[in-house]
Each structure stands twice: as C-alpha cells, then as structure tokens.
Amino acid sequence: MAAPCFFSRLWRAALALLALGSLAASQIEDQAKQFFRSGHTNNWAVLVCTSRFWFNYRHVANTLSVYRSVKRLGIPDSHIVLMLADDMACNARNPKPATVFSHKNMELNVYGDDVEVDYRSYEVTVENFLRVLTGRIPPSTPRSKRLLSDDRSNILIYMTGHGGNGFLKFQDSEEITNIELADAFEQMWQKRRYNELLFIIDTCQGASMYERFYSPNIMALASSQVGEDSLSFQVCPKSLCVSTPGHRTDLFQRDPKHVLITDFFGSVRKVEITTETLSLQRDSQITESSYKEDRMDEELMEPLKYAEQLPVAQIIHQALLAEVWTLPSAPCGMLGSRSWPATFTETEAEGLAPPWGLHSRPVGPYHHGFLQDLWNQAHEVHFLDSRVREGRVEDCSLG
C-alpha cells in the first residue's frame, strides 16, 4: 500500500519540478531575449550627400534610395535629417525633370512627390553637419533641421560622396576628417544623444573614416577599404571595379549577430496600455450646458466637406496617356477591353502601370470636358516610361 502512495508522491514531485523547471527556463529565455534587445524607444536617420554637379548624380540617388527605404520601414520625416548638396531632380540637364532614378533602367523614381530635404544645396557644409550631430545649433533653426535625439534613440548615419584616406570631401571646397567625426560622436556620447549608432559610409577609402572612433555603441560599415576606390557597378564592370566592404563592431556592446536591421532602418514607437483609472466626481452642470450649446451649434453649422486625399485629376491624366499609346506588341486583351481605364486607375493608384514601353501617338479626341484639356496636355510629353508617373517641370517647384 505504501509503495503506490510513495510513487504517486514522487510522480507529483517530479511533475512539479518539471513545471518549475520549464517556468524557470522560460523566464531565463525571456531575460536572455531582453538582453539581446536594444532598448531603444525611437529612431532617427541622418542622410548626407556631399557632392554637387551633374556627374555626381549617383550620390544623390544613393542617398534618396536610403531615404526611401528608411521611410518605408517607418521612420517619419520628422525624424529624418536629409542633406542633399545639389538638386538633381530639377537640374537643367535632367531629361526627366522632377525624377531621380536609382538604377539606369529607370525603374524606380526615388525622388517622388513627398521628399523633404532639410539641408539643401549650399547649406550642406561640414559646420552644419557637425552642428546637427552635436546639437550646437543656433536657436533660430527650425525643428525639421534639428536632430532631437535622446539617450534612447538609435541613429542611422549614412554618408556618401567623394572621400580619401582619412577625409570626406564636402562640396569641392572643404573636407571633414575622421578625427573631427570621432570627436563629434564623442560629444554626442557625452551628452547621451544616442543609444546606438550605425554609421554607413559609401565613398572611396571609406574604412579610413571609422578608424578613429572611440565612443561606445557605434557600429560602422564602409563600402571600401583604405587604398580602394568605390565605384558604381552600373558604370564599371564588376571584374574591374570591386571593392571590399569593411566593418567595425568592436565598440558595439551587443553581439552583431543579434542585431536586427530594423533596429536602425525601421522605427519603434513607445506605446503602453494602462488599466488603472482615477475616480472623479461628476460635475452635472457641465454636461447639461454643453449639450445645449451643441444643439445650437448644429443648427447654425453647414455640412462639412473634406479635402480630397487622392488627386483624381492626375490619375485620369495617367489613364489618358496610357490609352493613347499603341504598340504592335501590346497584349490585345488589355487594349481592347472597355473596362481598361477603370482597372488602369486602380493599378495606377498603387503606383503600378501596364509594363510595356511606349511611344506617344495621338489617337484622337478621347472624352469631353476637362478630360479634353488633359488630353491636350498629353501632347507635350515626348517619351514616357509607363512604370513611373511622369513628372512635369512645374513639379520642380516642389520639395
């Protein structure tokens, strides 16, 4: 009789131990996971293009590509400081004004409609860049030009342009040395203006720029080593122009294997759900009087109208243009169908378009009224790539 009791007790004890053990293990796992997390509550990005002139188009395109990625992954414009040393989109030599493409197949317009450039043209100087990083900004600077990070911010710094051994050239007239950059990061660290910093440099001999860093929590990536040139692979074949990317992680406290890309390229927001409430006394007088006021207001107010979020006119403009083109190799089904404008409008809204190349050839008057005016405007377009929305020179006044 004793034996079964003993065994059942043993069995229960074993189960209890197992439960405790798994609980402890999951607690340890939780703690371990927490240890690998970065502990940041907001993200910032400082994207700098330091070259001007038309032949440095690729630097502006690179910076804008990183801008688009960072924005798509969630960092809002208010947390991005974008510095472009020259305006490629509205350059007189740009065959497609108001566009900047990241690849020679001209697939992706990284300029778009909603780019916010904070430091433009001659405002991109070494002094302004260092002021942004250290926070020593004159009090009249607007908020969009400031890096308002705190000790829980992860910052991504991307710099591109022409560089040399130990320096980066700004606008052909000045340069920033790796010692100045290291000192600037140290000043940021002293005032705890960052939690972790990812520094990416995309220039020739880029590895020399991170050699002098001495502040903690910095991870650095470079596109080329000292003595190597970093060239565009679209221009130069890979067999001739390959550079070895470099990295530096000794100052970084976490193990780089556990660092997520979105820790720097994405954005976190601090949201917390609370369950406690206070108890307040109801003031009956307020609710009655406010109800009476609202009644009176209602009779006086006119119905509200809301602003249009989608520019319908421009979508029709696109549909118009696409319908105008004919090509022998165009899939007949699409052209022939009467419902084509509707489907085209839908897909255009997502930024996609029928994937065929086009030539403009006036077919004839399409519809009446304001579509007629749009049709007339369509005549002015010479060559088109249907994959992107065609920008007009008037758009260059934006951004």
Add this chain to the structure above:
Amino acid sequence: MAAVGAAATHLDVVRGKRAALFFAAVAILLGLPLWWKTTETYRAPLPYSQISALNALQLRLMVPVTVVFTRDSIPLDDQEKLPFTVVHEREIPLKYKMKIKCRFQKAYRRALDHEEEALSSGSVHEAEAMLAELKEQAEGSLTVYVISEYSSLLPQDMMSYIGPERTAVVRGIMHREAFNIIGRRIIQIAQAMSLTEDVLAAALADHLPEDKWSSDKRRPLKSSLGYEITFSLLNPDPKSHDVHWDIEGAVQHYVWPFLNALSAAGNFSVDSQVYNIDPKAYNASELPVRVEVDMVQVMEVFLAQLRLLFGIAQPQVPPKCLLSGPKNEGLMTWELDQLLWARSVENLATATTTLTSLAQLLGKISNIVIKDDVASEVYRAVAAVQKAAEELASGHLSSAFVASQEAVTSSERAFFDPSLLHLLYFPDDQKFAIYIPLFLPMAVPILLSLVKIFLEMHKSWRKPEKID
C-alpha cells in the same frame, strides 16, 4: 693703406656679427612669444576643480517633521521631556557615485488647545478640516499628530492615517519606550510620504548602471521646464458618427485643477484637436449617429495616465495604515512634494553630468574656443548646484527645486552653445605646410650666421692656446 682697409673690413665683420645676433635675438625673444600668443585659441578660465568636486558631492535631503503629542498619547513623565528634536539619518543605498543621505528632523512638541479640540472630534476628516484652516505648510515638511492609543478618531484596527495634505495621524502608546516606538512609526509614515528608495531610483534611472529594460523606470517623462499636452479625438468614420466631446469643459473642470496642483513642477499648456479621417465629402442626412463622449470616464483614464507619465507612483503605505481618499484634483499635496524631491535630485544629477562632460571635452579637444558668456554660464551652473545642495540640506524644498532647475538650464545652455565648435583641427602635416614657407626663408640665414659666428668664436678661443 692696407691696414686701414683691414681695419675697415674688421669693423664691417664685427658690425655684421652684431647685426646677425640682434636679428636672432629679436626673432627668438620677441617674435616667438608674439607668434605663440596670437595663434592660441581664446579659452576663458573655467572652474575645473569645482566641477570635479561636484561629482563627489554629498547630497543630504532633509525632511522637517513636526510631531505633535496630545495629552493622553504618551506617559506623563515622557510628556515632561517635551519639546525636543530628534534626528534620524540614513544613507540611501543606490549604485550612484553621488551619495544621498536622507535626514528626518523630528521636532517633538505638545499640542496646543485648538489642536486638542480638533483631534477630539468625531472623524479624522473633521479633524483635518479644522486643523488645515489655521496654517499653510511649507513644501517638503510634514506634520504628524500623535493621538491616544484608544482614541476613536481612527477605526480601531488602524494604527495610522495619511491625509491628503501634508498631515498624518499616528496612535500613541503608554509604554516606557514610548518615544522609540512612536518614533519608528513616524519614520515609516514620513518615508511613505516623502522619500523612498524607489522614488529616488526612478529619478536617477538614467544615471544608474542598472539594467535598462524595466518599463516602469523608463516611463516617466524627464524633468523639464514645461510640458505641452494635446488631446486628439480620432473619428475614422465621420459619415456615420457625429461625435461631440466637451473637451473644453472637461479640461477646465478636471485637467486644469490637476495641472494647477502640479504647477510647481513646471509650466503646462493644453490644446486639443479632432482628426476626421474620411476623404469623401459627406452631407448631413439621417445617417450620422450622434455620439456623446462621456468626458468624465475619459478624463479618469487620462488623469491616471498623466500621473504615471509624471512618475507619481502608487503610495506605499505601511501596514495598518489608512490612506485618505483622493482629492478632487487627483493629486495629494505630499505626492507633489515627492515629485519635487525626485525632480530636484534628477536635475542635480543631470547638471553635474553635463558640467563634467563639458569639462572633459574642453580638456580633451584643446582647440575649442571658450567664450566669456559660456564661461559665465558654467560658473552660474556650478553656483546653482551648490545652492541647491545647501537648500536641500536645510529642508527648503521649493527654493532647492528652483535652484536645481536653474542649474540644469545653465549647464545645458553652456554645453549646447553654438560657439563650441571644434573646427580648428589641423593635422600636423598641414601645420608644417603652412608655417615652413613663412618661417624657413627667414630662419635659415639667421641660423647659418649664428653657426658661423659660433665656429669663429670657437676658433679664436683655440688660437690663444696654440700661441701660448
């Protein structure tokens, strides 16, 4: 003739030597110091030693407590000993370089007549009402009333009571060790109402080398001069919902009293906005259902969240202690005191860290220009930190808080002054490249002539020896 010619050349040679020596003397004695002085960066003197002393500052936070004994709360012979003062000091164990000591200065005295009358009324709320009329208590101070062991002012099982203003009530005891026992109870109550380890740890969370992932410690807003609060109403479907919220009334009746109670901690501004998210136009037909938002329920949640955001924790009452109900404003006066203590300590820690880093930076990067106004801000910040520490040690909470705010403002202004930019860095090879073309053409002839003069002098000293 030849002798005159020889004498003339000898005179020329001597004159030449003297001229060369004179040039060299001017260059070295006058030129070098002048060049050094005119190319140095202007650095106004800073109190480096005082700044490093701030790190080792001993912060003493004093809470003045007045303890009032009623007639039958303690044995008669103990009553004879009143009035006197007892000091209870202990160090707060934080892993921080600044040591913080907490000092409760208890001034014991007998109750006055009106106080005896008030404390013999029926309920503790009446008693408080009568006592509160008479005097306004300074920020940071507490008053504890000791009543008889068997008094019916408090419920029978409760030993103490913490009121919404800066008062508390504790039961006395008829015992030989009355003062010690009551003293311990008073310390417990006073700590709950003023300074606990948790309050200070939360204030110093950024400066402590603890783990940084506890969400409680990260939630409170940092100490600042002012705060902007925006209430936003999100209406995702204005076509079917016609939402009305009396935000103005609610802010007037519930939010401003709370913020006015907190006004010592900073300036506040409140605004509100409504987001209607619907791109299509709508017309007023039967469809939009009228929705009245219950602002009281809304404000109950928001005020609780505001309390969390400001770091006003749930009070930790000692056992068998009755906590009074919440005030209308949602904030008890001693909770404001706790906030001010925490903020003062946080401000002092921040100011000290800022000043120390500034001193370190200016020491390390030797070519930053330090202008006079930056130096004066630093001096002002150091003086404010010292004043705040003094005021904290003497128990004047409001002036200590103001001084600590001034310390933070001045130190931040000095650190972030736009003139402190280290653009004067020149690598060594660039320095040589600039100075060599300027100095070499002038220095080479002087050096060569000096060498020649020295060699000739050396030869002329040797000659007399040889002759002899």
